[in-house]
Amino acid sequence: xxxxxxxxxxxxxxxxxxxxxxxxxxxxxxxxxxxxxxxxxxxxxxxxxxxxxxxxxxxxxxxxxxxxxxxxxxxxxxxxxxxxxxxxxxxxxxxxxxxxxxxxxxxxxxxxxxxxxxxxxxxxxxxxxxxxxxxxxxxxxxxxxxxx
Numbered sequence: 605x606x607x608x609x610x611x612x613x614x615x616x617x618x619x620x621x622x623x624x625x626x627x628x629x630x631x632x633x634x635x636x637x638x639x640x641x642x643x644x645x646x647x648x649x650x651x652x653x654x655x656x657x658x659x660x661x662x663x664x665x666x667x668x669x670x671x672x673x674x675x676x677x678x679x680x681x682x683x684x685x686x687x688x689x690x691x692x693x694x695x696x697x698x699x700x701x702x703x704x705x706x707x708x709x710x711x712x713x714x715x716x717x718x719x720x721x722x723x724x725x726x727x728x729x730x731x732x733x734x735x736x737x738x739x740x741x742x743x744x745x746x747x748x749x750x751x752x
C-alpha cells in the first residue's frame with residue numbers, strides 16, 4: 605500500500621471516528637502529497653518523505669513559539685498533529701545509533717578535524733535523510749570532530 609492509499613484509508617477512519625484533530629493532520633498530509641503530485645518533480649517516495657518532514661518541522665516550530673508565548677493549548681494541538689504526521693515517516697534514529705553510524709562515516713571519509721565538517725555533513729545528510737534530524741546530525745558531527 606502506497607502512502608496515498610494509506611492516507612486515504614486513515615482519513616476515512618478518522619472521519620468515521622469523528623476525530624477532528626487527527627483528521628486535520630491527515631488532511632495536511634494529503635494536501636502536501638497533492639502539491640507534490642502537481643509539481644514538476646512529481647510524487648516520489650523520497651519527495652513525499654521530505655514534504656512530510658517539513659510539515660512536522662513546521663508544527664514543532666509553531667508549538668515552540670506558542671509555548672514561549674504561554675499558549676500551551678495551541679502548542680498541544682501542533683504537537684499532536686506533528687505526532688500524527690510522524691506516523692507516516694520512517695522510524696527516526698536515536699542519538700546513540702546516530703553517534704555510532706556517524707563515527708563509522710567519519711572514519712570512512714577520513715575526516716580528522718573540524719575543517720572536514722563540510723565533507724562529513726554532505727555525506728551524512730545524504731546517508732541519513734529521513735532517518736535523523738539535521739540539527740542532531742550537525743551537533744554530533746561537531747562533537748566528534750571537535751575531539752578528533
